[in-house]
Amino acid sequence: MNLVSFLGAIEIGFVYGLVALGVYLSFRILNFPDLTVDGSFPLGAAVAATLIIAGVDPYLATGLAVVAGMLAGLVTAILNLRFGILHLLASILTMIALYSVNLRIMGRPNLALITEPTVLTPFEGLGLSGLYLKPIFGAAVIAVVAVMIGWFLITEYGLGMRATGANPRMARAQGIATAKVTATGMALSNGMVALGGALFAQMNGFADITIGTGTIVVGLAAVIAGEAIFRVRGVIMAVAACIFGSIVYRLAIAFALNADYLGLTSADLNLVTAVLVALALILPGARNPFKAMLARRNAGSGGGGGA
């Protein structure tokens, strides 16, 4: 792995870290399996790219991309909460609808941003090459978002959201408006995913209708790998783990791309990535039986160790 591909993995890891945070919010906090992200990621890219090409300031365009993503999350939430469509199905409906919406927004399947101004333009005069500028910018953005999400989750409202995901009936009994809270969470989640899409398009010079495919898998892999490696307890650590997991995932891909000496070709890319992520999942769990055995021996009873 050379330096450029290493820094590229870090940069793309930070961008997809936003996706991981969004997936963490819906999947883990709200317990809402949300496939909307496969549509809201390219939605963010489509809105940002279209507006930038139309001459809108890249920062404003990125902000509006986030708003568009939030609306997409709201649509899924409303389909589920208001009309009682199963959450998985509701999110699939929004996702497939977004494919057409994204094509409409862009007017064509691929928009190029190579020669357009982007959120990075104001920093290009600082004498830092794009090689370093992009990952640093990605780190700065995700640091801000992570702090905001971390802070949000420990506010009273955030606690209510966590309660809603953990036990909606109990949360309702405590006077939490669970439907509203879920809708807010879904909007925040998809807003972050759309921000990821908007930044991806700007950092890589193009928005393409296909960039959403598999976003949910990438997001979930990052969340789960991060949790597995960190063995997370609190939400703050979980937020950090999501970002770390996303970078690990990208480094796994960079490694797979460089595994020629093992006789692997790019056709094996998905397999290598899947094996690495599966290992991240299996290894921490594999210690548990051992732990349980120790606990049993020490306590002299078959209690079993905690997860």
Add this chain to the structure above:
Amino acid sequence: MRLRTAITGLSAAALTAAGLTLSAAAQEITVATTAIVEHPALDAARDGVRDELAAAGFVEGKNLRFLYESAQGNPATAAQIARKFVGEAPNVIVPISTPSAQAVVSATDDIPVVFTAVTDPVGAKLVGDPMMPGGNVTGMSDLSPIGKHLDLIKQISPDAKSVGVPFNPGEANSVTLMELIKKEAPARGLTVIEAPATKSSEVLGAAQSLIGKADVIYVPTDNTIVSAFEAVVKVGIDNQVPVYAGDTDSVPRGAIAAVGFNYYDIGRQTGKMVVRVLKGEAPGTIPVEGVEITELYVNPGMAEKMGVTIPDSLVAKAKEVVQ
């Protein structure tokens, strides 16, 4: 504890990465190719580049390192492949297809880039002026000669008033072709009927939707439709509607005729441009090229099954007559 281990691991990886870069100064010529997906046409383009390089004396295993990575259909992976190649500093990078080319061009300002199999390089912002690209980028477009295709249709089906076009609105190349078809068709007395299909499972339905509306069906060089070409052929035979194609590879699969090119020849032509760069020409001074070789393929047996006859004069001109 785990965090610290992780951080140590990461910084070790960073150091190794930096170390590897320093030791990677190669003596031989390196040409790095990458495509968005593995696909017979794109693979043929890559092989064409390699064979043309060999013809010019750059032989793999002797004085040439020929790299290839496919992004497996994933643009984020395409971006990572672009970085990997830029980091390895090859003599030329040859991205095959639009998203791969955009990822590479946005990742480097100095390594020479010769893109190929990009339909609309100006629209994709790879070059500003195709005659004088400037900078480190040139390449070639695989834009179909749509006018020639429609002329061929009129030669075999002179009474046709409408042409049905199945295409995937999610493919950049196809959308560009569709715009061209709509521009060229009226001059030949044809109205265009669109039949969108976003995945190969929808191709049969798209082709069926044209029955009763279109006198002939024309399948452009669209990955989705071409991958399910047999479905279109079946609809053509069942309903006596002639099916034409934009690529010659589809003629043995059941198209009546095509004036097209094959991607191997595109690869060879791209390879010639790569050789010029390797010999010292600046990419920015080499104009973007279009496809030079177009050949006529005909399939008289299939024409009969679809209720038309190919004029003998055309059969005589064909480079290949599929029996």
